[in-house]
Amino acid sequence: MYINITDSKTSDNKGSSGQLVNYLEKENRLYPKQETERWFNHLGQGYEPYEVRTKIDSNIAKLGKDDAKFFLINISPSQKELKYLEERYGEQRMSEMLKKYAVKVMDEYARNFNRTGINSCRDLVWFAKLERKRYYTHNDKEVKNGTKQRGGLKQGDQRHIQVIVSRKDVTNRIKLSPMNSSRGRNLEHSKKMGQFDRMAFKQCGETLFDKEFGFERGLKDTMAYANIRKNGTLEQKIQLDTLEMGMPLNHDPDNEILGVAQGISEGMFETATDMLETMGSTIGKFLDIMLEPVYDTGITQTPHEPKRKKKKKKGQDQSHQMKM
Numbered sequence: 001m002y003i004n005i006t007d008s009k010t011s012d013n014k015g016s017s018g019q020l021v022n023y024l025e026k027e028n029r030l031y032p033k034q035e036t037e038r039w040f041n042h043l044g045q046g047y048e049p050y051e052v053r054t055k056i057d058s059n060i061a062k063l064g065k066d067d068a069k070f071f072l073i074n075i076s077p078s079q080k081e082l083k084y085l086e087e088r089y090g091e092q093r094m095s096e097m098l099k100k101y102a103v104k105v106m107d108e109y110a111r112n113f114n115r116t117g118i119n120s121c122r123d124l125v126w127f128a129k130l131e132r133k134r135y136y137t138h139n140d141k142e143v144k145n146g147t148k149q150r151g152g153l154k155q156g157d158q159r160h161i162q163v164i165v166s167r168k169d170v171t172n173r174i175k176l177s178p179m180n181s182s183r184g185r186n187l188e189h190s191k192k193m194g195q196f197d198r199m200a201f202k203q204c205g206e207t208l209f210d211k212e213f214g215f216e217r218g219l220k221d222t223m224a225y226a227n228i229r230k231n232g233t234l235e236q237k238i239q240l241d242t243l244e245m246g247m248p249l250n251h252d253p254d255n256e257i258l259g260v261a262q263g264i265s266e267g268m269f270e271t272a273t274d275m276l277e278t279m280g281s282t283i284g285k286f287l288d289i290m291l292e293p294v295y296d297t298g299i300t301q302t303p304h305e306p307k308r309k310k311k312k313k314k315g316q317d318q319s320h321q322m323k324m
Contacts (some may be wrong), residue, residue, distance in 0.1 A: 001075075001076070001077055001078065001081060001202075001205050001206045001209050001223070002074070002075075002076040002077075002078070003073065003074065003075055003076070003105070003201070003202045003205040003206075004073070004074045004076075004202075005071055005072070005073050005074075005178045005179075005198060005201075006071070006072050006074070013068045013069055013070050013071065013072075014065065014066060014067065014068060014069060015069070016053065016057050016069075017052070017053050017056040017057055017069065017070050017164060018053045018057070020070075020072065020164060021049050021052050021053045021056075021164070022049070024129050024131070024162055024164075025049055027131055027132060027133060037129055037130045037131070037132075038129075039051070039052050039127045039128065039129050040099055040127070040128055040129070041103070041106075041121070041126055041127050041128060042103050042106070042120075042121045042122055045099070047127055052127040052164065055125055055127070055166075056069070056070050056125065056127070056164060056166050057069070059125045059166040059167075059168045059170075059172050060166075060167070060168060060172075061168060061172045061173070063167060063168070063175075067167065068167050068177065068179070069166070069167050070164055070165060070166050070167055071164075071165050071167070071177075071178055071179075072162065072163070072164060073105075073106075073109070073162070073163040073165060074160065074161075074162060074163075075101075075102055075105055075160060075161040075162075075163065075205065076160040076161075077098070077159070077160065077209070078221070079156055079157065080221065081209065081215065082094070082157045082159060083157070084213070084215055085097060085098070085213065086157070088213065094159075095130055095159065097213070098130065098159060098161060099128070099130060099161070101208070101209065101212060101213075102128050102161045102163065103121060104208055104212065105204075105205050105208065106121035106124065106126055106128075106163065106165070107120045107121050108201060108204040108205065108208060109121070109124070109165070109178070109201060110123055110124055112178075112196055112197060112200060112201045112204070113176055113195070113196055114195060115174065115176070117169070117171075117174065118169060118174065118176065122170070123169050123170050124165055124166065124169060124170060124176075125165070125166035125168070125169070125170055126163055126164065126165035126166065127163070127164050128161050128162065128163040128164075129161065129162050130159065130160075130161050131158075131159070131160055131161070131162060132158060132159055133153060133154070133158050134153075134154040134158040134160070135151055135152065135153055135154065136148045136149065136150055136151065136152045136153075136154060137150060138150055177196065178196045178198060178201070179196070180195065180196055199227075202223055203223055203224070203262065206222065206223050217258060219243070219244065219257060219258065219261055222258055222261055222262070223265075224258070224261040224262040224264065224265035225240070225261055227265050228240050228261070228264060228265050232264075232265070235270075235271065235272075236264050236265070236267070238272050239264045239269055239271075239272045239275050240261065240264055242272040242275070242276070243257060243260060243261060243264070243275070256279075260275065260279055263275075263278075
């Protein structure tokens with residue numbers, strides 16, 4: 001699951017949301033009206049573009065001309081996750097399940113601010129839209145290595161959800177910025193301004209998907225695994241390698257290994273040994289197996305003993321000296 005928050009690459013979010021709303025209507029211009037995707041939120045579906053623009057643009061009390069007025073959230077399931085949803089719900093129903101999932105993701109977004117009065121997506125002003133297609137950009141590796149052209153259509157199921165969320169809460173009084181990750185020295189000031197942990201929010205989205213849909217995620221499909229491989233320290237990578245080595249030897253019905261991988265990503269363990277000790281016997285048993293001596297292969301080999309020098313007799317030694 002890929003979840004990303006941007007100020008907006010397509011439109012300047014310090015002004016009207018109209019340009020971004022218009023851009024996100026691009027797919028609707030390709031399909032007959034009965035096949036178009038309408039805007040939705042926790043209150044319902046079927047919002048028109050002008051309603052989205054008006055609601056977002058009017059919720060900007062006490063925001064200056066240089067302040068962000070809204071943010072764009074991209075919720076993109078992987079091909080494996082989309083295939084799982086299709087097999088479980090069917091091609092038509094899976095789109096509705098994704099929309100319901102997006103509402104719960106926005107609940108997590110609200111709670112991540114840790115602000116009094118901001119408890120769920122009902123405390124936000126936001127609108128979302130399901131999109132079906134994706135196009136190659138200059139950042140894609142296929143474009144960089146020359147196998148695909150920028151602007152080309154990506155193959156396979158590319159369903160994803162784009163969310164526009166207002167900077168201000170539903171009361172138009174509280175400023176909420178997911179770009180503010182500052183903890184600050186003054187704890188009270190930090191609480192007042194709000195603290196948003198983007199990494200924790202992304203992890204919530206992944207965990208929520210698995211819980212809601214019963215998706216059994218492999219270690220290599222986790223955000224924690226990708227983050228460690230890309231940005232982890234040498235020690236974190238050693239810990240992850242140790243975890244991977246022990247997986248075939250471990251029965252983990254509760255998927256505790258994924259929690260351990262997340263702990264590695266968060267820097268919870270100082271060393272691999274510390275990680276294994278913290279894990280306890282239920283998972284850590286494989287440490288003993290890894291440290292056991294290598295057993296005899298069954299092939300009998302005659303040991304090679306060093307040759308001993310024969311002691312010379314006293315008479316022979318004297319005779320040898322006389323000859324010299």
